[in-house]
Amino acid sequence: MNFSEVFKQSNQLCKVSPDGKYLATCVQYRLVVRDINSLQIVHLYTCLDQVMHMEWSSDSLFILCAMYKRGLVQVWSLEQPDWHCKIDEGSIGLVSSRWSPDGRHILNTTEFNLRVTVWSLCTKAVSYIKYPKACQKGVDFSADGRYMALAERRECKDYISVFVCDDWHLLRHFESETQDLAGLEWSPNSCVLAVWDSCLEYKILLYSLDGRLLSLYSAYEWSLGIKSVAWSPSSQFLAVGSYDEKVRILNHITWKKITEFEHPATIINTKAVVFKEVEKRPVVGSEDLSIHQLTVDNSLFSTQSKYEITQLPAQVPVIKPDPDRANPKIGISTLAFSADNRFLATKNDNMPQSLWVWDMQRLSLLAVLEQTAPVRCFVWDPRRPRLALCTGNTKVYLWSPAGCVSVNVPVEGSFQVQSLFWHCSGSSLVLLSKEHVCLCYVDAEEEK
Numbered sequence: 001m002n003f004s005e006v007f008k009q010s011n012q013l014c015k016v017s018p019d020g021k022y023l024a025t026c027v028q029y030r031l032v033v034r035d036i037n038s039l040q041i042v043h044l045y046t047c048l049d050q051v052m053h054m055e056w057s058s059d060s061l062f063i064l065c066a067m068y069k070r071g072l073v074q075v076w077s078l079e080q081p082d083w084h085c086k087i088d089e090g091s092i093g094l095v096s097s098r099w100s101p102d103g104r105h106i107l108n109t110t111e112f113n114l115r116v117t118v119w120s121l122c123t124k125a126v127s128y129i130k131y132p133k134a135c136q137k138g139v140d141f142s143a144d145g146r147y148m149a150l151a152e153r154r155e156c157k158d159y160i161s162v163f164v165c166d167d168w169h170l171l172r173h174f175e176s177e178t179q180d181l182a183g184l185e186w187s188p189n190s191c192v193l194a195v196w197d198s199c200l201e202y203k204i205l206l207y208s209l210d211g212r213l214l215s216l217y218s219a220y221e222w223s224l225g226i227k228s229v230a231w232s233p234s235s236q237f238l239a240v241g242s243y244d245e246k247v248r249i250l251n252h253i254t255w256k257k258i259t260e261f262e263h264p265a266t267i268i269n270t271k272a273v274v275f276k277e278v279e280k281r282p283v284v285g286s287e288d289l290s291i292h293q294l295t296v297d298n299s300l301f302s303t304q305s306k307y308e309i310t311q312l313p314a315q316v317p318v319i320k321p322d323p324d325r326a327n328p329k330i331g332i333s334t335l336a337f338s339a340d341n342r343f344l345a346t347k348n349d350n351m352p353q354s355l356w357v358w359d360m361q362r363l364s365l366l367a368v369l370e371q372t373a374p375v376r377c378f379v380w381d382p383r384r385p386r387l388a389l390c391t392g393n394t395k396v397y398l399w400s401p402a403g404c405v406s407v408n409v410p411v412e413g414s415f416q417v418q419s420l421f422w423h424c425s426g427s428s429l430v431l432l433s434k435e436h437v438c439l440c441y442v443d444a445e446e447e448k
Contacts, residue, residue, distance in 0.1 A: 004039055004439035006411050007032075012419060013051060014437045017060040020424045022078070024063055025437055026051040031065055031076060036423070039439070045076045048086075053096070057103030058145070062121075064106060066097040073097050073106060075121065087119055100165055101145030109139075116150070118168055127168050133158065137183035142190035147171065147209070149193050151181050160184065160195065162209065174211035178203060182226070187235040192252075194238060196226045204229070204240055206255050215255035219248055224328075230335035230344075237341075237360065241332025245348050249363070259363045263332070263348040263356060267314045272365040274310040275404045277372050277397075279303050305372065305395060307404040316370065319350050338380045338387070345387055347375055355389060357399065369399060377419040383426030390417035396431060396440060411438060 013026035016036065023034045028050050033043040045063075053066040065074045071094040075085040093111030100107060106119045113134040118127040131152040132138060138151040145165060152159040158181040162172040180198040187194070192214065197203040202225030206214040217240075219225075224243035231238055238250040247261040267274055281303050321328040330350040337344050343366065344358040352374035359366040371391050378389035387399040394415055398405050409415045409431065419432045429440040 001407055001443065002441040003410060004441075006413075006415065006436045006438045007034075007039075008435060009432065009437045010050070010435065011052060012432050013054045014430060014432055015054060015056055016421075016423055016430065017056050018058055018424070019060040021060065023430070023439075024054060024056065026054050026065070031063060033063070033078065043076075043078060043081055045081075045084075047074050048072060055097075055099055057099050058101055059103045062099075062103060064097060064099060066094065068094050068096075073108065075106070085121060089117070098139075100148070101141050102165060105165075105168075107139070129161070129163075131159075133181060135182050137185065138181075140185050140193075141165070142186045143188050144190045147186070147190065149184050149186065151176075151184055151195075153181075160193070160207070160211070162193075162211070172209070172211040174207075177205055177213065177216065183229065185229060185231065187231050187238075187252075188233055189235040191235070194229060194231070196229055196240075199224050199227065199243065201225050202242060204238075204250075206238075217248075217250060217255060217257070219257070220244070224331070227331045227333055228335050230337060232337045232341045232344075232360070233339055234341045237337075239335045239337070239344060239346075241335050241346065243328075243331035245331055245350070247332050247335065247344070247346055247358075249360075261344075261346065261356075261358055261365070263316075263346070263351060265316050265318050265351075267316060267365070267368060268312060269365050270312060271362075272312075272367060274312065274314040274368045274370060275307040275399075276310045276314075276370045277305050277406060278308050279305045279372055303393075304408065305406045307369075307406060310370070314368075314370075316351050316354050316368065319352060321350055334378070336378065336380055338385045339382050340385055342385055343380075343387075345378055345380070347378070353391075355387075355399075357387065366401075367399065369397070369404060371397070376417075379421055381422055381426045382424055386426075388420055388422065388429055390420050390431070392416055392418060396420065396429065398442070407440075409438065409440070 008027045009025040023036050025032050029047045031045040047065050049067040049070050051065045052068045055064045063076045071089040073087040077083045096109040104121050108117045113132050116129040116132045131154045133151040133153040140149050148163045150161045158176040158178045160176050178197045182198045184195045193207045195205045202218050204217050228241035236252045240248045245263045248257050249259050251258045321330040333349045334347040346356045353371045355369040357367040373391040376392045389397045415433050417431050431438045
């Protein structure tokens with residue numbers, strides 16, 4: 001593994017272009033675009049205020065920068081650096097801004113979710129969509145870019161509108177059988193829309209494109225319900241994580257549960273491998289020290305770590321949540337399928353130091369990674385079954401079916417990895433600390 005030099009960023013605003021050629025970072029009010037291979041600056045743009053949100057268009061030709069405090073959006077062009085666009089929402093305010101799939105329309109949600117404004121970059125036309133619901137995930141585009149589903153709230157009821165993205169006409173409008181809709185998400189094949197209720201009621205609904213209710217699934221009543229939802233890339237499975245520390249897998253034919261994955265405090269499954277991170281501080285003799293090393297070489301004192309396989313049965317560290325506080329730290333908060341559908345990674349919030357990997361062919365637990373600190377972020381390689389994770393320290397961790405590895409980020413100063421994501425080719429990882437970004441180049445054969 002090799003590492004690039006470190007660059008500045010702010011607000012964790014760092015994105016690779018969809019075509020994989022450029023890396024865009026925001027530093028306060030500046031937008032910096034670099035060539036992904038040489039990391040040389042290609043374009044430098046100056047915004048009117050500190051950028052709160054940044055997003056590439058789907059064709060990698062434009063970059064949107066939103067300044068929510070000012071109610072402003074600025075759009076920059078890579079092909080014509082002199083061209084720019086400014087959208088001012090005025091006194092109605094701005095809480096979110098995003099591209100449409102065609103990369104030529106911008107959707108702005110105003111303060112208090114009064115409306116969604118659709119701005120066209122080509123014709124300068126403006127369309128308004130009323131009553132958008134303020135919820136966890138109220139807007140989603142189908143993977144083919146043809147349809148947009150929008151959650152609405154009017155007259156104390158939940159509705160769903162499906163729009164055609166070409167000309168923004170309304171295709172379907174129907175009432176949702178939810179008490180308080182929390183989110184919606186299209187299946188990757190764009191055929192089914194999953195809609196789930198707030199955490200107060202366990203209810204997930206599956207709708208067809210024309211608004212027919214295909215199925216309703218509820219695992220239990222009178223207890224905190226759904227916390228996370230994820231489709232498998234093939235659309236064959238829908239994983240539903242809940243506050244009872246279980247993941248239920250629904251199949252795409254009958255929409256019934258085919259299995260459930262429990263996260264027990266004691267692992268007795270003999271086919272699972274428990275990897276435990278063990279830290280080791282290096283012993284440094286006085287003859288090894290020099291003034292240069294003391295001031296510059298941080299790696300001299302950094303804690304090394306490796307994984308050891310734990311004998312079963314193994315105990316998983318559990319934190320007891322406070323029952324008197326809202327949003328208790330319990331249940332499955334994050335789910336992620338590998339690109340080849342073979343594996344599912346899960347995180348249970350009251351076991352924050354552990355990451356669970358499930359085999360979707362055998363429908364059983366494959367591995368548990370027990371870290372020394374709570375897992376902050378984990379992402380699958382988009383090309384091969386390989387998982388990267390970070391825990392807010394100076395290391396990046398990789399898991400594959402072949403095993404686990406822990407790698408120190410060898411940069412000057414302390415680089416605490418807060419989040420990470422893969423380049424679309426799977427050849428490198430973008431690591432983000434609080435104020436810096438660094439690229440980690442992973443060899444294709446690394447997991448072997």
